[in-house]
Amino acid sequence: MQYTTQQLQGGPAYSHKTRIGNWNEDYELHAIKTKDYDDRRFAESLPFHTTLNKVEHSFKKVPLTYAPDGLVRNGTQFMLRSKATNGYLAVDVGTPQTGIPDTCKLSSAPCRQGPCTRAVFGIQKTEKMDIFGADDIVRFGQKVRITANPYLYKKALVLGSTPHHPAVHCDRSHN
Numbered sequence: 001m002q003y004t005t006q007q008l009q010g011g012p013a014y015s016h017k018t019r020i021g022n023w024n025e026d027y028e029l030h031a032i033k034t035k036d037y038d039d040r041r042f043a044e045s046l047p048f049h050t051t052l053n054k055v056e057h058s059f060k061k062v063p064l065t066y067a068p069d070g071l072v073r074n075g076t077q078f079m080l081r082s083k084a085t086n087g088y089l090a091v092d093v094g095t096p097q098t099g100i101p102d103t104c105k106l107s108s109a110p111c112r113q114g115p116c117t118r119a120v121f122g123i124q125k126t127e128k129m130d131i132f133g134a135d136d137i138v139r140f141g142q143k144v145r146i147t148a149n150p151y152l153y154k155k156a157l158v159l160g161s162t163p164h165h166p167a168v169h170c171d172r173s174h175n
Helices: 006-014 024-043 047-058
Strands: 086-091 103-109 121-125 144-148
Touching: none
Parallel strands: none
Antiparallel strands: 086 103, 121 144
16 A cells, blocks of 8 residues: 555544545545454454353353262262362463473362363273272272363363473463
């Protein structure tokens, strides 16, 4: 787009409303941008809408598993609470771990809304048969895998840990 001397000297004071310079081109450009914005707004493809959809998906209510006998079984859905911070462990799908593909960071937050997609985890036994037998009860000392809720992310997410070093830390506290 070519700018006139008035537009270059006046900056935003000159627009298509002043009818000076390339006002017709400015008007057409303004109309195209407005139409594009309206189309994206009605299609809900603006960055605001994508962020809102992710948040709504992360806070969708999901059930927990309650066992009448109090035993933890293979496939149990539960929430993890930190005794130190009194917060629940939650997956932050929007913040990937730097340098490691297909990972998400975890955070601890008070869970005021109850069990939701980002705060509910599942437990799976890694071995079908071990010294305790082949039943589905999880016992102390057995190898287990803690997984994120399957409705949270397109791939299965498994809880893991990395050794502490400067590249891996919490964004706010750097711990």
